[in-house]
Amino acid sequence: MGRPHALAIPFPAQGHVIPLMELSHCLAEHGFKITFVNTDFIHERVMKALPDDSKNKNQIHLVSIPDGMGPEEDRNQLGKLFECVSRTMPSYLEELIEEVNESGKDKITCIIADEHMGLAVKVAKKLGIPQAAFWPTNACLRALIIRIPELIEAGVIDANGMTRKQEMIQLSSTLPVMDTTQLPWHCFDDPMLQQTVFHNLFTNNQAVKDADWLLCNSFYEIEPSAYPLNPNLLPIGPLLAGSRQRQLVGNFWQEDSTCLNWLNQQPACSVIYVSFGSFTVLEESQFHELALGLELTGHRFLWVVRPDLSAGQAATYPDGFQARVADRGKIVSWAPQQKVLAHPSIACFMTHCGWNSTMEGLSMGVPFLCWPYFADQFLNQSYISDVWKVGLRLNSDDNGIISREEVKNKVEEVLGDEKIRERALTLKEMADKSVSQGGSSTKNLNDFVEVMKGK
Numbered sequence: 001m002g003r004p005h006a007l008a009i010p011f012p013a014q015g016h017v018i019p020l021m022e023l024s025h026c027l028a029e030h031g032f033k034i035t036f037v038n039t040d041f042i043h044e045r046v047m048k049a050l051p052d053d054s055k056n057k058n059q060i061h062l063v064s065i066p067d068g069m070g071p072e073e074d075r076n077q078l079g080k081l082f083e084c085v086s087r088t089m090p091s092y093l094e095e096l097i098e099e100v101n102e103s104g105k106d107k108i109t110c111i112i113a114d115e116h117m118g119l120a121v122k123v124a125k126k127l128g129i130p131q132a133a134f135w136p137t138n139a140c141l142r143a144l145i146i147r148i149p150e151l152i153e154a155g156v157i158d159a160n161g162m163t164r165k166q167e168m169i170q171l172s173s174t175l176p177v178m179d180t181t182q183l184p185w186h187c188f189d190d191p192m193l194q195q196t197v198f199h200n201l202f203t204n205n206q207a208v209k210d211a212d213w214l215l216c217n218s219f220y221e222i223e224p225s226a227y228p229l230n231p232n233l234l235p236i237g238p239l240l241a242g243s244r245q246r247q248l249v250g251n252f253w254q255e256d257s258t259c260l261n262w263l264n265q266q267p268a269c270s271v272i273y274v275s276f277g278s279f280t281v282l283e284e285s286q287f288h289e290l291a292l293g294l295e296l297t298g299h300r301f302l303w304v305v306r307p308d309l310s311a312g313q314a315a316t317y318p319d320g321f322q323a324r325v326a327d328r329g330k331i332v333s334w335a336p337q338q339k340v341l342a343h344p345s346i347a348c349f350m351t352h353c354g355w356n357s358t359m360e361g362l363s364m365g366v367p368f369l370c371w372p373y374f375a376d377q378f379l380n381q382s383y384i385s386d387v388w389k390v391g392l393r394l395n396s397d398d399n400g401i402i403s404r405e406e407v408k409n410k411v412e413e414v415l416g417d418e419k420i421r422e423r424a425l426t427l428k429e430m431a432d433k434s435v436s437q438g439g440s441s442t443k444n445l446n447d448f449v450e451v452m453k454g455k
């Protein structure tokens with residue numbers, strides 16, 4: 001039998017590429033050959049962000065196919081992206097698979113696709129190739145999506161996912177309470193976009209229903225009651241590079257590693273790390289208030305300000321801000337986040353609660369300050385602050401702004417709360433255990449590998 005060869009297909013967004021890339025590295029370490037299929041647009045960004053000396057030195061073969069959008073079109077327009085990707089990519093994917101299989105080298109033996117790319121699972125089925133769907137966030141959200149027909153039946157949402165009135169729903173007594181006005185698809189201003197995202201989540205969930213394997217980037221111990229609600233879903237996370245020196249992470253921006261040297265010079269447990277992932281956009285007024293809040297805390301901070309974090313154009317700081325905080329604040333455009341969170345100088349993590357950031361902070365035992373923006377992040381916030389109790393919410397005022405005083409007060413509160421720190425360290429131990437030898441996620445991944453190697 002030839003070498004097992006997996007084709008990995010992420011949804012074209014940063015928070016989806018990174019965990020699937022890490023899963024690909026893990027499979028490569030188990031002897032798989034990996035072909036990683038990005039869209040042309042994302043491929044170009046990943047290649048540009050890769051350090052020059054590591055472009056041809058990794059165990060994963062990177063290829064790309066078109067996403068169906070024009071070169072100048074905005075890929076942050078999720079509705080358009082979903083539509084173009086599902087219309088365009090299946091035929092390119094089929095062509096790519098045929099090309100690989102006819103090349104005389106190792107044939108594709110399995111396809112691992114993000115669940116948001118249900119189209120790839122359909123292509124795999126059509127071609128008779130074993131498939132796995134990869135769910136990049138928590139199992140509770142997936143259970144909610146499975147239950148969409150019941151929610152419609154019960155009148156909680158209508159057939160387009162719209163909510164008639166605010167209600168609190170809970171799928172089981174140990175899972176987070178969800179506000180129906182904050183369901184993942186409700187976090188967009190445009191009602192058409194809400195409906196597109198809603199229908200895509202449900203359609204993709206249906207498309208992968210009878211995939212051979214369903215994997216997710218979570219671990220059993222943090223949400224045990226979500227798994228009986230998700231038949232056959234296998235948690236294999238947290239998928240983190242850990243101490244492995246990966247060159248290829250799948251970053252869309254070049255990492256600024258100078259912040260690690262800066263962290264080396266700070267006292268233990270003294271720095272607030274502030275980062276809102278790859279997609280969050282703050283209004284200019286909110287951005288200013290956050291800057292003034294960080295200043296008001298009087299603490300050291302490391303702040304990731306992506307070139308597109310502030311709505312409009314490049315971020316402008318309050319007058320004199322950078323000079324006033326120069327001796328205790330460091331700002332970078334993209335950080336090596338996992339290394340930052342593992343650094344002993346980090347005291348807490350102010351985050352948008354993206355699932356990867358949540359898994360990363362949790363695996364490093366860092367207390368959280370929650371500032372959710374969209375999609376699953378409100379649910380992730382509930383896990384952090386209400387279920388696991390390892391962080392606090394930042395609340396907005398009547399004008400929808402998180403004030404500088406709120407930032408200061410919550411920083412003081414989280415840093416002064418020993419119980420939060422203890423619980424964070426307990427969760428870190430649980431996360432470490434799940435991915436160590438004999439741990440629940442390692443066992444699930446090994447079962448998957450064994451079967452996929454045998455096929």
Ligand code: UDX
Binds near residue numbers: 013358376
């Ligand atoms: C999105 C959604 O927000 C998230 O909830 C969903 O589950 C996946 O897609 P994103 O908003 O980018 O992702 O957030 P997150 O899931 O936290 O992923 C961001 C990734 O970028 C993390 O792996 C983080 O380590 C990395 N990152 C972020 C960096 O490497 N450097 C940075 O400076 C900031």
